Amino acid sequence: MTLIQGATGMAATGKADDTGASVVLREVGMRFGENVVLDRVNLTVTPGQFVALVGPSGAGKSTLLRLMNGSHRPTAGSLSVLGVNPATCSRPELRRLRRRTGFVFQQFGLVGRLSAMENVLMGALGSLRMPCYGIATYPRPLRERALANLERVGLVDQRHQRCDTLSGGQQQRVAIARTLMQEAELVLADEPVASLDPNASISVLQTLRKLSAEDGFTVICSLHQVELALEVSDRVVAVRDGAFVLDASTSRTSQEDIRAVYAQAKQG
Amino acid sequence: MRWPATMRSGAADTEVLSKGSRMNKTLLSTATFLAAAMILTGCGASPNARGGDDDSASGAPSELVFAVVPTDDSEELENSFRPIVAAIEEVTGIPTRIEAVSSNAGVIEAQVAERVDIATYGAFSYYLASDVAEVTPIAKDQRTPEPGSGAVLSLGVVAPGSDIASIEDVRGKNVCFTDPASTTGYLTAAVAMNEAGIDPENDINPLFVGSHDVAVTQMLAGDCDVAFVAEPFVTSILPARGIIAEGDTETAWTSDPIPGTPIVVGDWLSEELRAQIVEAVTGYDAVTAYEAGFCDEHNREAPEQWGAEYAGETACMWGGTGAFAFEAAEAADYDLIGEICEALDTDVCRSEG
């Protein structure tokens, strides 16, 4: 009970200091027909923060992330991502916003029959005008950067390997290197490790954490494993049935706190 | 730690349910259709039912098959042969089935297997069939009351003002033909060139274009200098369709008459039956056939070419070429094609073994 009050309290204080925030959600609601997916949520994320969204599938985490990159539009409330409202801006503006926002998917979103480097280079398409096919069609400076980014995720030796011959963890690293090509200020990650084994999961998340610290980009990452969230994030937001039931700094939260919140919510 | 069930999975369940009931409905209607089809199958004869395999040696067949192939200038093939079939049924007393077939090879092979009793196709097809099947021509078409009027001509047509005035002038020119197995569209003209000392394969540039109308239109378009086609295309069919007008073409060469479309009958039929078929086909003409009631629904006014005697009469469409009548024919009438083939020795003429 106290924790939920704490959550509303934080949202309220966040409201006073929105300028410069990476993401601001105000009373954002979302429904598909009769189905309420998000129920008037508030959130303010400051630059450089690593936020973990936890909760079961269907709780509204993916919808929340998709609202932030303009794939969905809210049915109520307003939002601002990197100073732009993705729900109301024009198509070119949205494309510019997406260029500044990285997105990491559970299914990686890689083209399996192309090489790791070709997939990484796709991250730079937003800064090019013409379609490209094959490594040789990308300008040399971009190729240098792609190589550097593959090095940062530890895959420089696999750069010419077919992506569908890489392990799951390696594929997700390629996907992360692809978002690095965007030099994004904000990275949204939707269950990035849900299809990976525990060792690969922790190593992929730690890589993301390290890169975020080095480059200073904000990360909002949905996870269903609480202990992983507590291990890598600065801040944990727990979602249930479209509402936030906990929003606290990771250092002040334990697994028991989260379990307590859900147990309470179930009774109430 | 388990999460409470969410609303969405519940919604999915109801969707599955409704899908299930819709599926049952579809299954039900399909099953009904299936059952109906089976019942239909059980009783009632198919519209395509074939007669039982007849024993032609012991007596009259239970059914005759009359196959018709579209010739260059045939129209409404099935309808125009219906009165003739009616005449055959009346005289022989045997039900007769028409099969309109687009390939001469199909009909000839059915004749080889003795599965087509009566057929009509082009003169060249008869020449081919006579080599492999036991068939004899019994009649040929006659376009007007004049005997022998069923013969067709092959024309060499050119655009007005062309420097080609005779068969000798085609040397070195682009020449449009229909196809290598067409009497009017290739063979007779090739023989004439041979006689004039022109090799139809090497001394000209031959273009086989597949059909008579394309040969004429593309000659006019300048794709070739001269086109060899069947006469009715130039004099009546193309002008009637508005594709060419009178004066658009000039005739540079005319062939000798080529015998008209034959009706052939299988030799495996009894002599008596063959005589009855000849009687049915040659005993009527288009006008008497109408009077006999063979074409109450499909008929026309006698055309001008039949002369004053028939002006204003109602007539049947008597065969695909709209003939006045059929006159008796025999194999010797078609020897001309064999002679052409001997003179030419082209691929299409080389008979089997």
Add this chain to the structure above:
Amino acid sequence: MPQTLERPPATQPTRRAPGRPRPSVATIGIPLAYVAVTVFALWWLDIRPAALLAGFEDIARLVQRMVPPTTGDPGSLVSLAIETLWIAIAGTGIATILSVPLAAAASRHFAGPRVIGWLARGTIVVTRAIPSLVFALILVRIVGLGPLAGGLAIAFHSVGMIGKMFADVFEELEPSPREAVRAVGATRAQNFVATTLSRALPSLTSIVLYRLDINIRASAVLGLVGAGGIGLALQTAIGSLDYRRALGIILVIVIMLLALELVAYLAQRALSEHAEEHSAAQLYGEGRAAASPGWNRSRILRVGSGLAALVVFAVSLAQVLADPPSFGRLWANTARVLSGFFPPVFSPDIAYGIFESVVMALSATTFGVVFGLVIAVLSTRHLVRFEPLSLALRGLMVLLRGVPDIIFALLFVAALGLGPFAGFLALAISCTALAAKFFTDSLVRVDPAPLRALEATGAGRMQVFVSGVWPQFVPSFIGNSLFTSDLALRESAVLGIVGAGGIGFLLEESIATLHYDTTAGILIALVVVVVALEAVARWARRKVI
């Protein structure tokens, strides 16, 4: 103890997870409808298999007259074959280039203006419904006699099939890479090239090669435009009952098709869609600098074969355009030719012919799909791993495809006499060859990853097939079966050869007797039927995919 709030969704939430597919209206209802039509057709066509056995002797006698094959002058036969090949390649290439944007706009994922999507879909359906014979007739009057008219006729007719199959491939692709690249701010065109075209390339290649195979056989239509080619020679040989020469020509065609099959097989390996044991993992060699790609066997193969294809296409274009048409008369001609088609004439005969053709096409499809499925399963590695059998079956299918319908029709006519039964059998054989090809291709393209997972659990081959292969295969099975009936409908011209009626005979008659207004009526009726089949197919795909 790791704390998990809930089991994560399966790796591919958008695809069906391996397991039995939930039976849907489409997977049950459509096959049932086919069976119902077939039962009706068995009665309608008076099909009695015993009659076929009784006529066996007649078939044997006819086959005797076909052997030994003769070639005539082998030099001229080879030059005819090469002529045909150039025209078919040029036509198929043009069709491919036109089809990519059309298919992209026609696919369900197209996000642009709706009008463009509708136009693209309309173009695909109409060009698919119009036989190449009609295109040839129109084009010869527009561009004149010669290979250009032939190449264009083939191109326009192929756009329908290639465009439709490309669109299906685009729709079946898993959406996550497309979403990922959209999320980096790429334009639609960039995204299409990067994630759709790149993933579809293996499928597109096999579709194009298959269409080339069809176009080589369809080159008989080139005779109508004075372009010559081996098809005209074959038609002439059959028309003059010179079956030994016909067989010689068929053998040349079969050799061309076998060569093409080999190219298709190699292309499939070089471009493999999913990683297999034989596919190269390293796509590039070490370059001089780490950021530059170098050359290795895989890259040389890919770039080399791409360049080779381009060169072959360019040469074929040069051949076709060697004698350019007089463009001055193009417009006037187009208007004049098309005016002959108006106003279209409809008649009860047309409606009856269409009905007959639809019944025969659907029932021939049922037989073709059943036999085709058996052949496809036996010639891929999922159930039976006996290489000689699979090679023999593939060879047999090439032979079946190389032998023209009319030859089968003649054999059955000798045995059964003229009529729908003979036509039906010929049509069923060509449906079997079509369906076997489609099914083999999509079984080969099944994603092996879930199968390996199933095998790892100790499942038997049959279990892997039922639980792993079949669910992945169902969408293309239903789609390709409907597509086969759609092709059978146009192939029903073969029925006219043996007096089985149907719309094929009426269409050929109307063209041969220059009744183009009737031709137009038939074409419109055909378009309506194809659109209806298409609607069912789209509905089915939505249910199944």
